[in-house]
């Protein structure tokens with residue numbers, strides 16, 4: 001039987017993370033990924049409220065990571081978590097939701113991306129018109145409020161098999177591994 005190896009959690013305990021939002025799904029993802037509570041502080045992403053390209057989503061995550069480290073100087077690493085959509089016109093003609101984590105320590109920048117999850121075509125096209133945000137659509141479809149702080153679109157479409165927190169957890173682990181693993185030194 002293969003042994004499961006985790007990210008070195010002991011190292012995380014010595015590190016203070018600043019997270020550029022108070023969003024509960026994102027905070028929970030950082031706790032799952034690092035086993036420590038981040039210092040939450042809301043900062044601007046510098047991109048639109050509903051990013052509709054991969055580039056815009058990644059830039060939003062990087063901006064948040066840099067801004068939050070400036071705002072919380074006692075932290076060692078700033079984390080910016082951003083959700084956005086991207087359209088694959090090459091292989092599938094399909095809209096995808098994805099979740100990005102940027103990590104910045106003042107010198108080194110790393111970006112982790114969570115699973116790219118297919119989104120119903122009509123929702124992607126509606127968002128493209130720029131008049132609403134995904135959370136409003138998911139709130140309405142799921143008859144809830146604040147879906148973006150909970151299981152999110154992932155939870156609604158998979159009946160809870162994966163959640164927004166799960167996806168961001170993977171993105172956070174991916175972004176932080178180059179800081180922690182000796183294989184990257």
Ligand SMILES: O=P(O)(O)OP(=O)(O)OP(=O)(O)OC[C@H]1O[C@@H](n2cnc3c(O)ncnc32)[C@H](O)[C@@H]1O
Nearest residue numbers: 021023049082083133134135138148152153154164
């Ligand atoms: O509070 P902040 O950190 O700003 O988080 P947010 O959820 O409002 O904002 P993001 O920038 O991460 O996401 C951009 C938009 O897409 C929405 N969104 C992204 N992923 C979602 C999900 O899984 N479920 C519902 N809405 C989602 C989100 O709520 C925003 O309207």
